[in-house]
Amino acid sequence: MSAAFPSVRAVCRPGSFAGEKRGPPPAAASGKLASGFLGSAWKLRFGALPARRRGSSSVVVAVSDVVKEKKPKRSSSSSSDLLITKEEGLELYEDMVLGRTFEDMCAQMYYRGKMFGFVHLYNGQEAVSTGFIKLLKQEDCVVSHYRDHVHALSKGVSARAVMSELFGKTTGCCRGQGGSMHMFSKEHNLLGGFAFIGEGIPIATGAAFTSKYRREVLKEADCDHVTVAFFGDGTCNNGQFYECLNMAALWKLPIVFVVENNLWAIGMSHLRATSDPQIWKKGPAFGMPGVHVDGMDVLKVREVAKEAIGRARRGEGPTLVECETYRFRGHSLADPDELRDPAEKAHYAARDPIVALKKYILESNLASEAELKAIDKKIDEIIEDAVEFADASPIPPRSQLLENVFADPKGFGIGPDGRYRCEDPKFTEGTAHV
Amino acid sequence: MERDPLVCVMGEDVGHYGGSYKVTKGLATKYGDLRVLDTPIAENSFTGMGIGAAMTGLRPIVEGMNMGFLLLAYNQISNNCGMLHYTSGGQFKIPIVIRGPGGVGRQLGAEHSQRLESYFQSIPGIQMVACSTPYNAKGLMKAAIRSDNPVILFEHVLLYNLKERIPDEEYVLSLEEAEMVRPGEHVTILTYSRMRYHVMQAAKTLVNKGYDPEVIDIRSLKPFDLYTIGNSVKKTHRVLIVEECMRTGGIGASLTAAINENFHDYLDAPIVCLSSQDVPTPYAGTLEEWTVVQPGQIVTAVEQLCK
Numbered sequence: 001m002s003a004a005f006p007s008v009r010a011v012c013r014p015g016s017f018a019g020e021k022r023g024p025p026p027a028a029a030s031g032k033l034a035s036g037f038l039g040s041a042w043k044l045r046f047g048a049l050p051a052r053r054r055g056s057s058s059v060v061v062a063v064s065d066v067v068k069e070k071k072p073k074r075s076s077s078s079s080s081d082l083l084i085t086k087e088e089g090l091e092l093y094e095d096m097v098l099g100r101t102f103e104d105m106c107a108q109m110y111y112r113g114k115m116f117g118f119v120h121l122y123n124g125q126e127a128v129s130t131g132f133i134k135l136l137k138q139e140d141c142v143v144s145h146y147r148d149h150v151h152a153l154s155k156g157v158s159a160r161a162v163m164s165e166l167f168g169k170t171t172g173c174c175r176g177q178g179g180s181m182h183m184f185s186k187e188h189n190l191l192g193g194f195a196f197i198g199e200g201i202p203i204a205t206g207a208a209f210t211s212k213y214r215r216e217v218l219k220e221a222d223c224d225h226v227t228v229a230f231f232g233d234g235t236c237n238n239g240q241f242y243e244c245l246n247m248a249a250l251w252k253l254p255i256v257f258v259v260e261n262n263l264w265a266i267g268m269s270h271l272r273a274t275s276d277p278q279i280w281k282k283g284p285a286f287g288m289p290g291v292h293v294d295g296m297d298v299l300k301v302r303e304v305a306k307e308a309i310g311r312a313r314r315g316e317g318p319t320l321v322e323c324e325t326y327r328f329r330g331h332s333l334a335d336p337d338e339l340r341d342p343a344e345k346a347h348y349a350a351r352d353p354i355v356a357l358k359k360y361i362l363e364s365n366l367a368s369e370a371e372l373k374a375i376d377k378k379i380d381e382i383i384e385d386a387v388e389f390a391d392a393s394p395i396p397p398r399s400q401l402l403e404n405v406f407a408d409p410k411g412f413g414i415g416p417d418g419r420y421r422c423e424d425p426k427f428t429e430g431t432a433h434v
Numbered sequence: 435m436e437r438d439p440l441v442c443v444m445g446e447d448v449g450h451y452g453g454s455y456k457v458t459k460g461l462a463t464k465y466g467d468l469r470v471l472d473t474p475i476a477e478n479s480f481t482g483m484g485i486g487a488a489m490t491g492l493r494p495i496v497e498g499m500n501m502g503f504l505l506l507a508y509n510q511i512s513n514n515c516g517m518l519h520y521t522s523g524g525q526f527k528i529p530i531v532i533r534g535p536g537g538v539g540r541q542l543g544a545e546h547s548q549r550l551e552s553y554f555q556s557i558p559g560i561q562m563v564a565c566s567t568p569y570n571a572k573g574l575m576k577a578a579i580r581s582d583n584p585v586i587l588f589e590h591v592l593l594y595n596l597k598e599r600i601p602d603e604e605y606v607l608s609l610e611e612a613e614m615v616r617p618g619e620h621v622t623i624l625t626y627s628r629m630r631y632h633v634m635q636a637a638k639t640l641v642n643k644g645y646d647p648e649v650i651d652i653r654s655l656k657p658f659d660l661y662t663i664g665n666s667v668k669k670t671h672r673v674l675i676v677e678e679c680m681r682t683g684g685i686g687a688s689l690t691a692a693i694n695e696n697f698h699d700y701l702d703a704p705i706v707c708l709s710s711q712d713v714p715t716p717y718a719g720t721l722e723e724w725t726v727v728q729p730g731q732i733v734t735a736v737e738q739l740c741k
Contacts, residue, residue, distance in 0.1 A: 141490065143486075172523070173523070174521060174522050174523035174525070175523030175524065176523070177520055177521055177522075177523050178521040178522060178523060179521075182521040182522070184518075184521070184522035184523070184525050184526060185525065186522075186525040186526060191486065191489055191490070191526070192518070192521075192522070193521070193522075194513075194514075195513075196509060196513060199482065199509055199510065199513055199514060201479075201482070202478065202479040202480070202481070202482020202483045202485070202486060202510060203482055203483075203485060203486035203489065203514060204486060205479065205482070205483045205486060206482065206483040206484060206485060206486020206487040206488070206489070206490065207486045207487070207489070207490045209483055209486070209487050209492075210486070210487045210490040210491055210492050211490075212468070213442065213468060213469075213487070213492060214491075216468055217439065217442075217466065217468055217469055218439055218440075239476075239478070239479075240478055240479050240482065240509075243474070243476035243478065243479035243480075244479050244483075246474055246476070247473070247474060247476065247479060247480065247483065250474070403524065404519055404520045404523060404524035405519070405520055405558060405559055406519065406559065406561075406582075406583045407519050407524075407527035407528070407529070407582035407583055408581055408582045408583050410609075410610055411561045411581075411583045411609075411610075411657065412657055413610045413654065413656075413657025413658060413659065413660070414610050414611065414657070414659050414660060414661045414662075415660055415661065416660045416661060416664040416696050416697070417661070418661040420610070421657075
């Protein structure tokens with residue numbers, strides 16, 4: 001293969017926990033464009049995990065093989081061998097189905113002209129959101145980017161609030177002022193929703209800093225809030241990513257950096273943009289563990305997440321987790337998605353995280369088909385209700401335009417008559433001339 | 435910092451070094467390395483970190499070692515600092531103070547002599563103030579820290595050595611008000627930061643020549659205090675703006691527009707705006723001197739205006 005790639009052991013792993021065999025590696029993702037320079041995609045998916053090293057610095061490079069050792073045998077009926085309890089299994093299933101159904105409804109609503117602008121859907125990546133966020137407490141913070149609907153839902157923001165926000169109504173979680181790419185919730189500690197990639201990572205670092213500050217300066221000894229920052233493969237070539245890895249490791253901030261590596265940044269293949277595509281390796285360069293995990297498998301993600309979040313809670317510092325995942329739809333609803341190889345898409349579609357979890361639950365006798373179907377139905381009702389609610393909600397009035405520009409509206413200044421502009425009751429219907 | 439444990443400082447060399455202009459001297463010894471945080475050289479990220487900390491309950495003060503370095507933090511200042519209170523529908527407030535020395539110094543070269551007021555002024559959601567005396571520096575800093583809005587506080591490299599008697603008891607100034615420096619009758623001179631001193635120097639000359647200028651230090655660069663300014667315009671009917679900012683799109687340009695819009699009927703002459711030249715600040719001393727407005731030019735302008 002290409003000499004431009006580092007030498008890699010192509011380890012062919014025996015498939016996901018559900019026992020599915022992976023097919024042979026498909027043609028390179030950028031098959032038509034493959035050249036010695038660009039390398040090929042399958043090498044990334046099937047190899048590149050060094051043996052676990054111990055004893056050298058405190059940096060440990062974990063591999064998802066570790067998780068596999070805990071995997072139950074398929075025929076085991078002893079519940080102590082299983083990775084999850086029934087309640088957990090149903091919770092994970094419900095959360096992923098909520099995410100998937102919501103996003104599918106978004107697509108429908110978009111094409112019906114109910115929501116506008118740039119809408120980025122999360123189909124296929126649910127295992128990452130569910131795997132991490134379902135382990136968090138309400139006080140823990142989540143920072144996302146523009147593909148944030150499902151992060152919001154997993155964190156606890158109601159489907160009604162998210163759908164209303166997408167419709168641009170006042171009942172939205174951000175009063176209709178944020179939109180698809182700017183989901184915020186103070187109640188659930190969702191710190192956004194950012195349109196520029198990378199700009200949320202320093203915010204997450206700041207939230208982790210506050211947690212450490214509370215513990216050490218304000219002496220709130222039991223403050224162990226963790227922050228999880230989600231971002232994509234494209235962001236990993238951005239300066240803010242590296243600057244924050246440095247600061248987080250330097251000050252041992254309670255943060256987990258989660259890379260949702262879906263191999264594509266709009267139309268730019270990760271391999272065409274990155275000199276060393278193995279993102280997890282960049283963690284140890286800064287003094288934190290770097291972990292690579294199969295992001296299509298919610299149970300594997302959850303195991304890695306437990307360890308990473310646990311590390312942060314104990315004050316041991318940050319972790320970089322690279323989740324190999326895939327988005328089934330285009331980058332956004334406006335993306336014709338012409339560059340991705342259909343074979344690659346089919347390969348990942350076969351590893352649908354929801355299908356896989358369902359199979360696991362049924363085969364491990366954690367729940368019955370009927371119970372899962374009941375969850376499907378419940379979610380359908382929730383989503384329908386969310387759409388109805390959003391439809392019925394009022395659109396923002398003119399007076400809302402100037403609200404919330406400043407936390408303290410004195411910031412609009414003193415008008416020619418000597419009074420603060422905000423003291424005029426009709427101010428928000430006027431203009432913000434300063 | 436003593437009053438409120440949530441107040442913290444972050445920036446390059448603010449801790450052990452005491453700040454590049456010694457503004458934070460002694461604070462790290464008193465309050466510890468976490469409250470007075472020495473950051474690595476990563477302006478965009480540590481400003482963003484300050485914003486994230488502000489969103490989650492702290493009240494950070496971010497120092498740009500030189501205001502010019504904050505250009506690297508423009509992404510965070512514009513997108514996150516200014517916008518997040520609005521795009522979150524009012525859920526998160528960002529009580530951050532971003533401060534640092536700026537302006538033209540003594541032959542520091544183009545990149546260390548930047549006048550960034552104009553660059554930041556259009557960002558919705560932030561307030562900008564410029565201090566000029568020890569008295570208003572302390573008052574404005576306190577006000578900025580206590581404000582729930584994000585505030586950019588412009589200090590000036592050449593004004594750190596000023597000495598002044600200031601009250602022992604605590605005082606807080608208003609972020610939105612301008613300061614009447616010298617009441618007068620003939621002409622309103624609006625200025626801020628270091629140019630205040632050039633204006634006062636010119637005022638001495640003008641008084642000797644029989645003029646009576648009214649000098650106002652606008653202090654609040656965004657929003658403008660149109661009450662103080664308006665009252666002055668209504669009295670003198672002539673306006674001269676003296677600023678260190680560039681002419682193009684500067685504070686003076688905005689102020690000219692605001693006064694024209696609001697007080698057009700009261701003007702006897704077009705507003706004159708003296709700004710620094712639209713050049714990168716040259717190193718050579720003479721060239722640097724011609725870049726900024728000098729007292730002689732102010733005197734000439736007033737004489738012209740009052741003809």
